[in-house]
Amino acid sequence: MLSGYLLSDYILLLTGLLLACGVLVSKFSTRLGVPSLILFIAIGMLMGSGGLNILPLGNVEYVQAIGILALVIILFEGGIQTNWSVIRPVAGTALSLATITVLLTSLLLAGFAYVLLDLTMTEAFLLGALVGSTDAAAVFATLKGKNIKPNLSASMEGEAGANDPMAVFLTLAAIELLTSPDPSYALMAGSFLWQMTGGLLIGLVLGKAGSYAVNKINMDAGGLYPIFAISFAFIIYSSAQFALASGFLAVYVAALVIGNSELTYRHSITTFHEGFAWMAQIVMFIVLGALATPEDIFSWGVIWTGVLLSFFIMFIARPAAVFLSTIGSGFSLNDRLFLSWAGLRGAVPIILATFPIVAGVDNDSIIFNTVFFIVLTSALIQGSTIAPLSNKLKVTAPDTKDEHSSWELVNIGKTDAKLVEYKASKRSAIIGHHVNSLNIPEESAVNALVRDGELLNTDANIEIQPGDTLFILVATRKKHDLKQMLDGQKEKKRFS
Structure with missing residues (x-):
């Protein structure tokens, strides 16, 4: 019985050491x-x-x-x-x-x-x-x-x-x-x-x-x-x-x-x-x-x-x-x-x-x-x-960090609703619009807006800027309508 425990302990220790070495190697490989x-x-x-x-x-x-x-x-x-x-x-x-x-x-x-x-x-x-x-x-x-x-x-x-x-x-x-x-x-x-x-x-x-x-x-x-x-x-x-x-x-x-x-x-x-x-x-x-x-x-x-x-x-x-x-x-x-x-x-x-x-x-x-x-x-x-x-060879590209919007769906328990985390890009259809004037579908609401790590008041007359992240609660059946409103015709479609 003891030898079995020792073998498993050896394997776990070896695995941990190898993974830790791998992570540290990854960190310093660029510098080297x-x-x-x-x-x-x-x-x-x-x-x-x-x-x-x-x-x-x-x-x-x-x-x-x-x-x-x-x-x-x-x-x-x-x-x-x-x-x-x-x-x-x-x-x-x-x-x-x-x-x-x-x-x-x-x-x-x-x-x-x-x-x-x-x-x-x-x-x-x-x-x-x-x-x-x-x-x-x-x-x-x-x-x-x-x-x-x-x-x-x-x-x-x-x-x-x-x-x-x-x-x-x-x-x-x-x-x-x-x-x-x-x-x-x-x-x-x-x-x-x-x-x-x-x-x-x-x-x-x-x-x-x-x-x-x-x-x-x-x-x-x-x-x-x-x-x-x-x-x-x-x-x-x-x-x-x-x-x-x-x-x-x-x-x-x-x-x-x-x-x-x-x-x-x-x-x-x-x-x-x-x-x-x-x-x-x-x-x-x-x-x-x-x-x-x-x-x-x-x-x-x-x-x-x-x-x-x-x-x-x-x-x-x-x-x-x-x-x-x-x-x-x-x-x-x-x-x-x-x-x-x-x-x-x-x-x-x-x-x-x-x-x-x-x-x-x-x-x-x-x-x-x-x-x-x-x-x-x-x-x-x-x-x-x-x-x-x-x-x-000059094959690098300019920074495209903000080129595309991101769309994240999160289920809300067993309810028929989802929380959408939407990060706006320069090409988003909602850029320049005010939060409280967005034509979002019924059964949905903007819960929060985050800009540069700061939570802003959505009741204020805030104009949406590239890089802003909106958190929107929406009924599941309305999520496609919401996405169409947020992206409009300016975002390239993905696989559906």
């Missing part, structure tokens, strides 16, 4: 000029069997499952935070980057790896497939807090959220070619088409169902709404996978739908998922770091080949693929240069690199170690230079 994921991986390598042996991870399949779980959480949070009105104009470019760019990058790197390494052409193609895609966790984390032009950041996020099907398809196709005596090319092509279309359709349908359920089911505790929302992420991923479609794409699309719908307890849901995604990212990169063996990753053979392959991706393969796939996109030369450099590698290539190990592919350890080193190099060099490069 090093992407946080590099430091997370370093902590994992220190804790793993190749370091202090505090976190020995011998079962690759468990690590793979943890990585996939974390990616689902990260993709879901990224989709919820993405504004559809921003990503819609560049959806075609994002799709081109997620497919054509990944394919061309993989093929170019495969050719170079075949010449450089002692691998067969199919094994070289597998290596190229593993690192051909950008990583959602790395891209989302890197873009946070950086004021990149909306069309560029939306393209990067869309690519990172949608390119996993192509990466998974190319990886599994290469493994099929290596392990199957009679592979079917027609079946593999059909599988990819279904992964993309099936993932898109499942994400749209279940995303609509998820947003409807969150809004329609009244819960006694506000803290249940974020849990209910994340449950849909897991259900959507599994449903798509069982249907042989892309679970990652389905989750990202569903999150876009949910995040761009009118959502009860939106602030609670987004805040919860932001913290949950950070925790998933910390755990994922620490676990992946613990899986690696430092003496293998940093052996001379891996270092010199990894450096050459990394530089080939950064300066030849990725730029060539981006420039070809963005022809006619309207992006400037500087935009395309930035897109080329911002193609960060991260968790996805490492997780995919566990697939050949599980499948028993020849040279699996060489492939895994090389992929791991490429990810480290990409994150360290590209991740730490994105901010200065964005300024150099």
Whole structure:
């Protein structure tokens, strides 16, 4: 009995220490000029069997499952935070980057790896497939807090959220070619088409169902709404996978739908998922770091080949693929240069690199170690230079903090009413109007107005200004009328 308590205490202490280290690392990574994921991986390598042996991870399949779980959480949070009105104009470019760019990058790197390494052409193609895609966790984390032009950041996020099907398809196709005596090319092509279309359709349908359920089911505790929302992420991923479609794409699309719908307890849901995604990212990169063996990753053979392959991706393969796939996109030369450099590698290539190990592919350890080193190099060099490069290329945007209004619905217990928290933007229809003269629907009332942190008297003749937050109690059946009155025709519509 005592040993059981000691084991649980050890696990809890280790978990607490790792999460605390992750949070502190995130805080200081910006000051150090090093992407946080590099430091997370370093902590994992220190804790793993190749370091202090505090976190020995011998079962690759468990690590793979943890990585996939974390990616689902990260993709879901990224989709919820993405504004559809921003990503819609560049959806075609994002799709081109997620497919054509990944394919061309993989093929170019495969050719170079075949010449450089002692691998067969199919094994070289597998290596190229593993690192051909950008990583959602790395891209989302890197873009946070950086004021990149909306069309560029939306393209990067869309690519990172949608390119996993192509990466998974190319990886599994290469493994099929290596392990199957009679592979079917027609079946593999059909599988990819279904992964993309099936993932898109499942994400749209279940995303609509998820947003409807969150809004329609009244819960006694506000803290249940974020849990209910994340449950849909897991259900959507599994449903798509069982249907042989892309679970990652389905989750990202569903999150876009949910995040761009009118959502009860939106602030609670987004805040919860932001913290949950950070925790998933910390755990994922620490676990992946613990899986690696430092003496293998940093052996001379891996270092010199990894450096050459990394530089080939950064300066030849990725730029060539981006420039070809963005022809006619309207992006400037500087935009395309930035897109080329911002193609960060991260968790996805490492997780995919566990697939050949599980499948028993020849040279699996060489492939895994090389992929791991490429990810480290990409994150360290590209991740730490994105901010200065964005300024150099002049792809930053003016402050858009007040560009859109926010609309937050909060249920009032079991009553048929909701409390609306509405933050007015410069484009809101009510700017310049007086609070006591607003043409709000019947069965509604303005309860409070907050300006610069100060609660103002709503009975006074106050003119509404950008940045003001109004708290309005409204009957549930009148909330759409209220929103139409507040926004008028000046706000871009979201998913409904």
